[in-house]
Amino acid sequence: MNPANPLSPELRPIAGRDLAVLLLGLLIVITPHALRAPMWLTALTLTLYLWRAAALVGPRWLMPSRWTVLVVALIAMAGVWLQYRAIFGRTPGIMLLVLFSGLKLLESRHQRDAVAVVFLVWFLAITNFLYTQSIPTALGMCAAVAASVAALVGFAAPRRAPRANLRTVWLLLGQAVPAALVLFVLFPRVQGPLWGLPQDAYTGMSGLSDSMTPGSLSQLILSDAIAFRVEFAGEPPRRRALYWRGPVLWDFDGRTWRLGTPAAMETEPPRRGGSRYEYAVVIEPHNHNWLFAIEDVASLPPRTRYLEDGQVVSLAPLRARMRYEIASVIEGEIDAREAEHNLRRALRLPPGFNPRARALAESWRAASASDAAVLERAIEHFRRERMTYTLEPPLLGRDSVDEFLYESRAGFCEHFASALVFLMRAAGVPARVVTGYHGGDMNPVDGKFTVRQSDAHAWTEVFLRGRGWLRVDPTALSVPLRLEGGLAGAVPAADTLPLLMRPELEWLRSLRYNWEALTHQWNLLVLGYNPERQRELMSRFGMQDPDWRELASALFALLGAFVIALMLWSLRRFARPDPVQAAWQRFCRKLGVQGVARSPQEGPRDYSERAALRLPGAGDPIRRIATLYIALRYGRERPPEGVVELRRLVRELKFG
Numbered sequence: 001m002n003p004a005n006p007l008s009p010e011l012r013p014i015a016g017r018d019l020a021v022l023l024l025g026l027l028i029v030i031t032p033h034a035l036r037a038p039m040w041l042t043a044l045t046l047t048l049y050l051w052r053a054a055a056l057v058g059p060r061w062l063m064p065s066r067w068t069v070l071v072v073a074l075i076a077m078a079g080v081w082l083q084y085r086a087i088f089g090r091t092p093g094i095m096l097l098v099l100f101s102g103l104k105l106l107e108s109r110h111q112r113d114a115v116a117v118v119f120l121v122w123f124l125a126i127t128n129f130l131y132t133q134s135i136p137t138a139l140g141m142c143a144a145v146a147a148s149v150a151a152l153v154g155f156a157a158p159r160r161a162p163r164a165n166l167r168t169v170w171l172l173l174g175q176a177v178p179a180a181l182v183l184f185v186l187f188p189r190v191q192g193p194l195w196g197l198p199q200d201a202y203t204g205m206s207g208l209s210d211s212m213t214p215g216s217l218s219q220l221i222l223s224d225a226i227a228f229r230v231e232f233a234g235e236p237p238r239r240r241a242l243y244w245r246g247p248v249l250w251d252f253d254g255r256t257w258r259l260g261t262p263a264a265m266e267t268e269p270p271r272r273g274g275s276r277y278e279y280a281v282v283i284e285p286h287n288h289n290w291l292f293a294i295e296d297v298a299s300l301p302p303r304t305r306y307l308e309d310g311q312v313v314s315l316a317p318l319r320a321r322m323r324y325e326i327a328s329v330i331e332g333e334i335d336a337r338e339a340e341h342n343l344r345r346a347l348r349l350p351p352g353f354n355p356r357a358r359a360l361a362e363s364w365r366a367a368s369a370s371d372a373a374v375l376e377r378a379i380e381h382f383r384r385e386r387m388t389y390t391l392e393p394p395l396l397g398r399d400s401v402d403e404f405l406y407e408s409r410a411g412f413c414e415h416f417a418s419a420l421v422f423l424m425r426a427a428g429v430p431a432r433v434v435t436g437y438h439g440g441d442m443n444p445v446d447g448k449f450t451v452r453q454s455d456a457h458a459w460t461e462v463f464l465r466g467r468g469w470l471r472v473d474p475t476a477l478s479v480p481l482r483l484e485g486g487l488a489g490a491v492p493a494a495d496t497l498p499l500l501m502r503p504e505l506e507w508l509r510s511l512r513y514n515w516e517a518l519t520h521q522w523n524l525l526v527l528g529y530n531p532e533r534q535r536e537l538m539s540r541f542g543m544q545d546p547d548w549r550e551l552a553s554a555l556f557a558l559l560g561a562f563v564i565a566l567m568l569w570s571l572r573r574f575a576r577p578d579p580v581q582a583a584w585q586r587f588c589r590k591l592g593v594q595g596v597a598r599s600p601q602e603g604p605r606d607y608s609e610r611a612a613l614r615l616p617g618a619g620d621p622i623r624r625i626a627t628l629y630i631a632l633r634y635g636r637e638r639p640p641e642g643v644v645e646l647r648r649l650v651r652e653l654k655f656g
Helices: 016-036 039-057 066-084 090-107 111-128 135-156 162-186 216-220 340-345 355-366 371-385 400-408 413-426 474-478 486-490 506-527 531-539 548-575 579-593 604-614 616-634 640-651
Strands: 226-232 243-252 257-259 275-283 297-299 304-306 312-314 322-330 431-438 449-452 456-464 468-472
Touching: 016 039, 016 090, 016 111, 016 135, 039 066, 039 090, 066 090, 090 111, 111 135, 135 162, 135 506, 162 548, 226 506, 243 413, 243 456, 275 506, 355 371, 355 400, 355 413, 371 413, 371 456, 371 468, 371 474, 400 413, 413 431, 413 456, 413 474, 456 474, 579 604, 579 616, 579 640, 604 616, 616 640
Parallel strands: none
Antiparallel strands: 226 275, 226 449, 243 257, 243 431, 275 322, 297 322, 304 312, 431 456, 456 468
């Protein structure tokens, strides 16, 4: 059609119904981004949406000029730059797109412009998956795509009834589902997350840090977020034995403990005796290399390393959910060897800190004949003193260990672990801090063990010659309920627990168990569909270790077959005779037999009038047939009873 034609679809004004559907799609895709955006940016974007809606129903002068849109765009870009000090990057780039969606909608006058907004909806839907690939995100983006497709159908058929357009939308989406499934299964997978993410793509991931200061873990423990889920091959160990080892902290500057840099062992350490447990872990991304396993590790997953201080690490930071299988031994033989440089490092203390704790440790050393005796005195001290375990520890000053032991006498697990390691080192006994998680929660729905950020814990390891590194948990010495009852049984009643740990919310925990079981299956079957699982699935269909060429060939073959089947189905639909047109052609043949043949250029109204004048005895039935045919053929709806009535009138038409 000529673009200059005012009736051209490209220049047709946007209908209010189609604009409302398009706005719905936009609101769905920007809602998750609005929760991350500064308030001024969200308010400005919504103002632009409302401005366009007001211009549709208000006077024409409400539509802004191009210069106005340009000025708003420049102001928005300046605001994003001042907010993030960058234009490129995941977050500032997406925030600009959110703003530009409002600007593009504001300047859209015709359907051609609105189609560009639909494409922007699809792109913004993809950007939400750069932050999370959860089930709610997937459902929300599917709803946004459905709304944008409905807007496209409305642009193409503005005069059709909404119900007919809705049927077309479901037909299009239904045809897209098989193609999407084929693409998901056969598209060559790559290891890791999305390609080419900007540098800020992994900010905001929660979990343990490579350092520990007083109060750091107590902030993490208020989170109910899942750290990892575990599936044991058999019966799980007792809760008190579930120490999930993570980063080991060696260096202390007087306030902060920091991660060491131990060397990787060339072979797995031999573990003999004890009880062996095999299990699979699905760990959430935390942007660090460390994995978590029950002490002590007996086997390693592929592409991991075992460090000499007992950590298990991956070769690359965990920036995507990962599943690995591992085995551990509990209460097995301990390797009593340790490198001398590590023992010297495990004795270092900064000078001039915590004089009272130093004096206490020196008194233990003077009264003890061995390192084991010093350790026994420290254990007895923590048992006897029974300091308070709290989620709201008081702020500590320069001599944090002294203030914890002699003044506040209240703290979280990092206070206990830091104090014991300092005392041991001051007494000449090598010691280090181990961070990780303790315990977990069995999900009764799917039988998986769930470890949350609220299970974060810190404990101590002390080295005794001839016996090796021994785990000592000073928190459990002072608060025995921490091992068996977990966090809820250890903190004072006045402390604020995480929401779902509160005993009065059992019904809410039950809902969470069901949701987490569903989410776990989503993570395994959808998000966990990595190259290994793809090769495993393809092997079931006879494709042993396929490369990207074989997968691409199979993909294009299946998609081609699907397109051909869809074309044949569509042609079959079009080949079916239209009952209304068939009845009209039969009507024309009857009139032709009576000597009133229809000319090729003659419309139904003119033809029926001419036939009624030539055949006055059947004039009324002829006019009724023509009127009903025009309504069914060119009207917005085609009720089935109207088609039946037309066929009956044609069949009963008599000429005297």
